[in-house]
Amino acid sequence: MSLLRVPGTRELPMRVTTRRSASAVVLAVHGELDLHTHRLLTDEAEALLAQPQPQLRHLIVDLSQQTFCDSSGLGALIVIRQRAAAAGLLTTLVGAHGVMERILHRTGLDYVFVCYQSAADAERALGLTLPRLPAQDNTP
Template sequence: MTFTVTHSPRDGGGVCLRLAGELDLSTSGELNETIDRLATQGERHLLLDLSELTFCDSTGIAAFVRGDNRASAAGGWLRLTGASGRVDRVLQVTGLADVLRYIPDTMDPATPSRP
């Protein structure tokens, strides 16, 4: 039931946040705080690595959407990568997998191609 979020600078700018454990009502506040803190520090490009995340509910989805809204307002973006299993399924069901997909080849993934 534990949740941790750590972050480190990425090569070429931006921050990578590593999420591990379960992201739900009781832990999504921690993610929101981290995103807010980074935004206050001027970080506009956030890549969330979900490969260690085992669960994500609607409040986690809300945290992703909120973070992307905030980054977009500052001219940046929030993207997700590494989701698998149940977390990937939630992202597929909600359609966020498409909206917040990280495409490394694209220079600016803020406008991913959509069908």
């Protein structure tokens, strides 16, 4: 998991978690994807793509926990798609909702990316078994 802290605060505006299976990797964005945080996502994707993984076919970006996205965030998604395609991977967006879903539609990026409402929908459509998130302990 990669975290980004805003200097002078205790806030974590964004974090990226990674889950892998034999043929797919999921990069889940939690928080704001913007000018100050987009490099965290692209760095995580670049590190992943730098590792030889011959069975890997799908790079899935889970936006279900993403709370904000600006043009830098959109640019990061496009860069990730281009680099993944060069490595022979299909990039899929899942969980885009609210403003993000409208932005993808209005910019035409919903035609550039393969998009699904949820990871479960992508799993069914692509014939994958995606790695699950570990159970979280919510006790204080």
